[in-house]
Amino acid sequence: MEDHISKCLNCESELKEKYEFCPNCGQKTTEDLTLGVLFYNTISNYFSFDARFLKGFLPLMFKPGFLPKKFIEGKRLLYLHPGQMYLFVxxxxxxxxxxxxxxxxESLNTQLRKTLNDNTATLVDTVNIRESDSIRVADSIQKRKSDSIAKVKLRKALEDNKFLTGMTETEIDSIVATTNLNDKDLNFSFNEEKIDSLIQNNASDQEIYKAMGMDEDDGWFMRKIYAQALKFYKARDGGNILQAFYDTIPIALFFLLPIFALILKVLYYKRGRYAHHLVFSFYYFSFLFTVFSIIFGINMIWDIPDGLDWLIAFSTFIYLLIALKRFYGQGWFFSFFKGSVATFTFMLLVIPFAAVIIALVAFMFY
Incomplete structure (x- = not known):
């Protein structure tokens, strides 16, 4: 009986249909792309990084949609596996x-410490303290400290989000200078004088928690909230929380990427399995991480103007549109519409929700 001849999807070499693997390149001849196959290949190939990354780098950067399309078509050994590329980048x-x-x-902690020290020194040097005024001066010092901490945090938040708000340094200075941060805005919800007194008298944490308002029947979550609130109250160390926030981001991205793929699955529900959309997302996020790596690397040497930041952000959206058109094969109108829906859904709903969760985790475990 004559053997039927077929072609390898990867190297396109002719081979007999009875062969399970291509004798030329070694790829399996019949392998449907499922979630199991995708993640098995990700794990098994993670430590086999080779020249395929270099071969796929230029297409990743300058040929949107090329790599995921080739991977879906069956060319899975010519370029680095999408999951492996994503993890490496x-x-x-x-x-x-x-x-x-x-x-x-470090900048946040240094600025907080400097502000507190400068304000305390100024008050001590300029105010002629009398015995009858000691309480008033102490309250004034505490108020100045709290006001300075809040303004430092306000400035830090505005400067970190200049890219999103478009504010200039002059506008930020004006907002910080004119913002009235009174005691009501800054106070904790508990009696600070009582808590300070308990801390000075070396009271146990359990006593302080009760003074802060914790009930005896509160569960683990609420007890943890009170413990972290007391920890923050004692240290007033925003830098550690910020660092914990940054440390949590990589973990969160392992959940955000599949959500982005799910959004694509909803928008292109007739265009293949969920695994196909996940392949596209792996490559697109690899592109984003590559761009951000370059930007952060340059910013370590030279501060990039805000206008260029906006241009780069817009270019990643253009990249997405081209990639969607090439990968899914629809026209420009549908690609623009679905790309806009996916972007706004992800940026305005998914990321803000994730940021709240990350901030909560950072506060709970810093």
Whole structure:
């Protein structure tokens, strides 16, 4: 009986249909792309990084949609596996980002300490303290400290989000200078004088928790909230919380990427399995991490103008549109519409929700 001849999807070499693997390149001849196959290949190939990354880097950056399309077509050994590429690029990005994160946390802590020391020294040097005025001066010092901490945090938040708000340094200075941060805005919900007195008298944490308002029947979560609130109240150390926030981001991305793929699945529900959309998301996020790695790397040497930041952000959206058109094969109108829906859904709903969760986790475990 004559053997039927077929072609390998990867190298396109002719082979007999009875062969389970291609004798030329070694790829399995019949392998449907499922979630199991995708993640098995991710794990098994993670430590086999080779020249395929270099071969796929230029297409990743300058040919949107090319790599996921080729992978779906069956060419899965010519280029680096999408999951492997994503893990490698994400590792590089967070390594570079760690320097920026450390700089932010150290700057915040240093500025807080400097502000507190400067304000205390100024008050002590300029005010002629009399015995009858000691309580008033102490209250004034505490108020100045709290006001300074709040303004430092306000400035830090505005400066970190200049890219999103478009504010200039002059506008930020004006907002910080004119913002009235009174005692009501800054106080904790508990009696601070009582808590300070308990701390000075070396009271146990359980006593302090009760003074803060914790009930005896509160569960683990609420007890943890009170414990972290007391920890923050004692240290007033925003830098550690910020660092914990940064440290949690890589973990969160392992959940955000599948959500982005799910959004694509909803928008393109007739265009393949969920695993196909996940392949596209792996490559697209790899592109984003590569771009951000370059940007953060340059910013470590030279501060990029805000206008260029906006241009780069817009270029990643254009990249997404081209990639969607090439990968899913629809026209420009549908690609623009679905790309806009996916972007706004992810940016305005998913990421803000994730940021709240990350902030809560950072506060709970810093």
């Amino acid at each position: 994400a590792f590089v990005f967070f390594f570079i980002f760690s320097f920026t994160a450390r700089k932010h946390t």
